[in-house]
Amino acid sequence: MSVVEVTGLRRIYETSTGVLRRRHRTIEAVHDVSFSVERGELFGLLGPNGAGKTTTIKILITLLLPTAGTARVLGIDVAKDPRAVRQRVGYVFGGDRGLYERLSAWDNLRYFAELYGVEPERQRARIQELLEMVGLTGRERERVEGFSRGMRQRLHIARGLLHDPEVLFLDEPTIGIDPVGARALRGTIATLATAGKTIVLTTHYMFEADELCGQIAVIDKGAIVARGTPADLKSLVTEGNVVEIELYGAPERVAADARRLDGVQSATLEERGHVQVLVVQSATDVDITPAVLACLHGARLGRISSREPTLEDAYVALVSGTCPD
Numbered sequence: 001m002s003v004v005e006v007t008g009l010r011r012i013y014e015t016s017t018g019v020l021r022r023r024h025r026t027i028e029a030v031h032d033v034s035f036s037v038e039r040g041e042l043f044g045l046l047g048p049n050g051a052g053k054t055t056t057i058k059i060l061i062t063l064l065l066p067t068a069g070t071a072r073v074l075g076i077d078v079a080k081d082p083r084a085v086r087q088r089v090g091y092v093f094g095g096d097r098g099l100y101e102r103l104s105a106w107d108n109l110r111y112f113a114e115l116y117g118v119e120p121e122r123q124r125a126r127i128q129e130l131l132e133m134v135g136l137t138g139r140e141r142e143r144v145e146g147f148s149r150g151m152r153q154r155l156h157i158a159r160g161l162l163h164d165p166e167v168l169f170l171d172e173p174t175i176g177i178d179p180v181g182a183r184a185l186r187g188t189i190a191t192l193a194t195a196g197k198t199i200v201l202t203t204h205y206m207f208e209a210d211e212l213c214g215q216i217a218v219i220d221k222g223a224i225v226a227r228g229t230p231a232d233l234k235s236l237v238t239e240g241n242v243v244e245i246e247l248y249g250a251p252e253r254v255a256a257d258a259r260r261l262d263g264v265q266s267a268t269l270e271e272r273g274h275v276q277v278l279v280v281q282s283a284t285d286v287d288i289t290p291a292v293l294a295c296l297h298g299a300r301l302g303r304i305s306s307r308e309p310t311l312e313d314a315y316v317a318l319v320s321g322t323c324p325d
Helices: 053-060 082-086 105-115 120-133 149-161 179-194 206-212 230-237 253-259 289-293 311-319
Strands: 004-017 023-037 042-046 068-073 089-093 167-171 198-202 215-220 223-228 242-248 264-272 275-282 300-307
Touching (some): 023 053, 023 215, 023 223, 042 206, 053 068, 105 149, 120 149, 149 179, 179 198, 206 311, 215 230, 223 230, 242 289, 253 264, 275 311
Parallel strands (some): 042 198, 089 167
Antiparallel strands (some): 004 023, 242 275, 242 300
């Protein structure tokens, strides 16, 4: 039996807009989503903003009810017995919410240990164990208001593990954290996975998913568009290569024109600081650079480089609908 089983999941919202004349709309945030997560697996759920990732996670941790379909965690239906599910799962989200800033790290964990029903005689040893695991030993008596964002996220993970849940849901845990803190946090997540914890992770950082996840599902517009290992997804775009061209003052239509070229699978124009980067993925090993340079509409040219496709390239191709069948 899979630890997490999702079958035909749907979630519909009813909303309205306007002041004088109210207009009612139906939004299907999740449409016919199905996947499973095995015991001890680190499973990645990837997708753009508004794709349905967080809605799916909230259904699995019983914060939302599904409109249709079924979702089971450890064999328990999340809609029929939410209390039993909550006792067995942990949830960690990105951001600063969920901690009491005027309290110390130790007092925060002591408070949540009471809420999670951790036996009083086990609380001290459990809190000390988790502080050591997330690298906050020696800082436990300091107020959270003085913690960096990375330290807060590590405390979030400790809080989510207090009751030793069998399944841990991590919703963009490294968002907004500096590279050093994010690397330390990824190390903590990898340690948990190595210890056999079942983890469901959402993230916008493709290198992070590539590094950590054994299985990945890509969700777009409320539906699963691909599923497999990172290598499986990268294999969708391994033929050919990727050309990155730095540009200055390029109009948006540059990417659209590049997509029309023979052999081009996808083309996107990204803003990276003060420079624009045209990322063009080709379907063959034929050099398409001369053809791309001919449709730059007078944009100033910077560095040109070529590389093999990555998980991010596969992800962009999948959510933009340009991935080959």
